[in-house]
Structure formats: structure tokens, C-alpha cells
Amino acid sequence: MSAARSYPPSATRGQILGNDRSIERAKWPVFVVGCHRSGTNLLYNNLLSAGGFAVYRGYLPIYKMLIPRFGSVEKVKNRRKILETWLRSKGFRRSDLNRHELMEQVLNTCQTGGDFIRIVMEAIARNQGVARWAVYDPDNVLYIPRIKADLPQALFIHIIRDGRxxxxxxxxxxxxRPLPWDRRSxxxxxxxxxxxxxxxxxxxxxxxxPRDYIEVHYEDLVRNPASTLATxxxxxHHDLDHQRIQSTVSRLKSNSSFLEEEKQGRANPVQRWKDKLSTQDIAALEALIGPSLEEFGYPLTTPLSDREPGLQEKWxxxxxxxxxxxxxxxxIKTPLGRMANLSALELTDSAAQEDLPT
Structure with a gap:
């Protein structure tokens, strides 16, 4: 199993890091995306540990939450509400940015969701003395076209993991959260x-x-990190030295949903489903998503005769x-977006915040 696409098709590390176009591309922003629990956090930690990227582990859900809740950033009143809200968030508290400088730049120059991300991340990068930044948010996989339209230089790494x-x-x-009638199971x-x-x-x-998007498999990152990082x-066009990265990543806190196994020294994140799922569950999953598993590079274990989808699976x-x-x-397209839940932002009391300039 290996990365589905890479750019450019062939070159040595010295050639990649040495020509003029590479120097330009080496400054382009990076978005780490993928389904939740696919290893986006692990991949992001690898990038930051390589050096040269702004270190930021905050939350910037501009497309998922803030624009649906408050409306287009083009309107000043919406921009003000978005900024007021984000300045109360844990993401801002982790940024170490100057509140007043950020307010001035966002209110005066921000026109898109991409502008908002760029303004925040470029400020963080300047403060840290680096030229590049990367954003980690699994849900951005659903907003790739909007991000690319707002930030034409954006590069996307889509990490894919076994659906089981x-x-x-x-x-x-x-x-x-499945549909109500599927929650009992x-x-x-x-x-x-x-x-x-x-x-x-x-x-x-x-x-x-295709030139600005690549897929990598979580299993490759875990089992063959050196070759995956080389890709x-x-x-x-950024030197991701495996040894330097491993010396840092190994000390970072895991966000695994099976932390009890890690504490007992028996964690095996690859193909955990083989030990945790019953034969019946595996057969049911492979009947339901088997074609996609195979298409994405994951072999099936259930005989074809035992994974014929039934009426429920077809439905x-x-x-x-x-x-x-x-x-x-x-x-994203109707007023129902105004109901977007902001709890993940971990907001402070608005009364404790200074007012924005009018």
C-alpha cells in the first residue's frame, strides 16, 4: 500500500529542494484532511516536527461552523461576529496573537474564509520566525473546493485509513450520529x-x-514512515527528515480512542478491527463497504458468498x-446553518472580552 499520487513524479531530494519553483512551492500552505480517526493528528504532528512550519494546535472551523453560523465574511457585520466569536475561543487563546493587531487586519482586509485562515496563520508564522504554515482539521476534506478557490496555492494531504x-x-x-433507527445497533x-x-x-x-492533492494511507505512515515521508x-517540497521527526513525535501525547492499550504497552493501531470485531460484524461491514475497501487498497477477508448485501444493507x-x-x-447553503453548534470552540464568557472597534 502506498500513496496514490505524488508531485513531481520523479526527482531526488536535492533536486526537489533546490530549484526555483520548489522554493516557491515550499512556502505554500498545507491542509491535512481526512475522515475523523484516520490519523490526521498523527500526520500533522509529523509535519510540525519536521521544522519550518508554524506550530499551532488550535481550531479554525471557519467553513464548518463560523460562516454557516454568521454568514459570508464579505459583509462587515458578519466578519465582526465571526471575529468576536473566535477571539473567545480556545483556538485564539492558543495562538499567542496580539488581539488588537488581529482585529485590525481581519476587519479591514478579510473577504473570504480563506483570508481568515491565512491572516491568522501568517501572523502565527511571523511570530515564530518561520515561512510556512499548515492547518489540521479533518472536516476540511468537505470544503476542499472552497479552500482552493480562496487560497489558490493551498496543498492538500488526504490521509485514508481502513474503514473497518x-x-x-x-x-x-x-x-x-446515525439516523435514529440505526442507533440501537x-x-x-x-x-x-x-x-x-x-x-x-x-x-x-x-x-x-491533481498537482496540489495527494493521498497517503495511515497504515503506510505507521508501518513505513520513512518512505511515506519521502513521498x-x-x-x-519540504524536507521531512524521518529521524528528526521521530525524535519529537514519540514524545507527543496520543489522541487514540484506545489509550488503555497504549498504557498497557500493547497498542497496535493497524487492523485493530481483526481483534475487536466479531466475524459477523466483519462480514456485515464488508458486505456494506467492501467495494470501497478494495478500491482504496484494503483487501477483504470474508468469502464473496458470505458478504452478499441484504435488503437492510442496500437500503x-x-x-x-x-x-x-x-x-x-x-x-452551507440555507439559513439552517445558523444553528451550527459552537461548543467545540470552547468559548469564554463574552462579558470577559473587550469590545471590538466600531
Whole structure:
């Protein structure tokens, strides 16, 4: 299993890091995206540990939460509300930015969601004395076209993981809320369809920008980190030295949903589903998402005769993509986006904040 695409097709590390176009590309912003629990955090930590990137582990959900909630950034009143809200967030508190300088720049020059991200991240990079920044947010996989339109130089790394492991992990964490009638079963099958839908969205969008999009597999990053990082070095035109990265990443706190295994020294994040899922669950998952698993490079273990989808699986396959498409469209294209939940921002009391200039 290996990365599906890389840029350029062939070059040595010295050639990649040495020509003029590489120097230009070596400053372009990077977005780490993928379905939740796919290893986006691990990949992001690898990038930051390489050096040369601004170190920031805050949250900038401009497309997912802030624009749906308050409206287009082009309007000053909306921009003001977005900024007022983000200045109360944990993401701002982690940025170490000057509140008044940020207010002035955002209110006077920000016209798009991409501008908002760029203004924040460029300020963080300047403060840290580096020329490049990267953003980690799994949900940005659903907004690749908007990000690319706002930030034409944006590069995207889409990390993909075995859908059986994703379904297992997200089910354990309650990370996906299935339709009411599927909740009694724990939502394992519905969560697998969410994984399939998310990965397909990312691949669909990535196919439109092949020079600026790459796919890597979580399993490769874990089992063959040196070769995976070498591929990303070519794509990003950024030296991702494996030894330097490992010396830092090994000390970082894990966000695994199976921390109890890590504490006991028996963590194996690759193909955990083989030990944790029953034979019946594996067969059901492979009947439901088997074609996508194979397409994305993951072999099946259940004989074909035992994974013929039944009426329930066929019904779920018909309903869930429509449900997820509709839910996303309602959020970003209708007033229902005003109901976007902001709890993940961990906001402080607005009364404790200074007023923005009028």
C-alpha cells in the first residue's frame, strides 16, 4: 500500500529542494484532511516536527461552523461576529496573537474564509520566525473546493485509513450520529458509510486539482514512515527528515480512542478491527463497504458468498449518502446553518472580552 499520487513524479531530494519553483512551492500552505480517526493528528504532528512550519494546535472551523453560523465574511457585520466569536475561543487563546493587531487586519482586509485562515496563520508564522504554515482539521476534506478557490496555492494531504478501523474507533467514541433507527445497533454500519462518503468526497475534489492533492494511507505512515515521508517531501517540497521527526513525535501525547492499550504497552493501531470485531460484524461491514475497501487498497477477508448485501444493507447504501449530502447542503447553503453548534470552540464568557472597534 502506498500513496496514490505524488508531485513531481520523479526527482531526488536535492533536486526537489533546490530549484526555483520548489522554493516557491515550499512556502505554500498545507491542509491535512481526512475522515475523523484516520490519523490526521498523527500526520500533522509529523509535519510540525519536521521544522519550518508554524506550530499551532488550535481550531479554525471557519467553513464548518463560523460562516454557516454568521454568514459570508464579505459583509462587515458578519466578519465582526465571526471575529468576536473566535477571539473567545480556545483556538485564539492558543495562538499567542496580539488581539488588537488581529482585529485590525481581519476587519479591514478579510473577504473570504480563506483570508481568515491565512491572516491568522501568517501572523502565527511571523511570530515564530518561520515561512510556512499548515492547518489540521479533518472536516476540511468537505470544503476542499472552497479552500482552493480562496487560497489558490493551498496543498492538500488526504490521509485514508481502513474503514473497518474507522467504524470501530468512531463507534467507540460516539463520533458519528446515525439516523435514529440505526442507533440501537450502535451505529457500526452507519459509521462505515460515513467513512465511505467522506473519503469519496475528498477523492472527488482531489481529482480536480491533481498537482496540489495527494493521498497517503495511515497504515503506510505507521508501518513505513520513512518512505511515506519521502513521498510527502516530494509533494510539499519540504524536507521531512524521518529521524528528526521521530525524535519529537514519540514524545507527543496520543489522541487514540484506545489509550488503555497504549498504557498497557500493547497498542497496535493497524487492523485493530481483526481483534475487536466479531466475524459477523466483519462480514456485515464488508458486505456494506467492501467495494470501497478494495478500491482504496484494503483487501477483504470474508468469502464473496458470505458478504452478499441484504435488503437492510442496500437500503442503508441508498439512504446514507443522500442523508449526508443533504445535511451538508443545508448547513452551507440555507439559513439552517445558523444553528451550527459552537461548543467545540470552547468559548469564554463574552462579558470577559473587550469590545471590538466600531
Amino acid at each position: 478501523d474507522i467504524a470501530l474507533s468512531l463507534k467507540k467514541m460516539g463520533g458519528f 450502535g451505529g457500526l454500519m452507519a459509521t462505515a458509510l460515513y467513512w465511505e462518503w467522506t473519503v469519496r468526497k475528498g477523492r472527488q475534489y482531489g481529482a480536480q486539482i 510527502l517531501t516530494e509533494f510539499l 442503508m447504501r441508498a439512504v446514507y449518502p443522500l442523508f449526508l449530502d443533504t445535511k451538508l447542503a443545508l448547513k
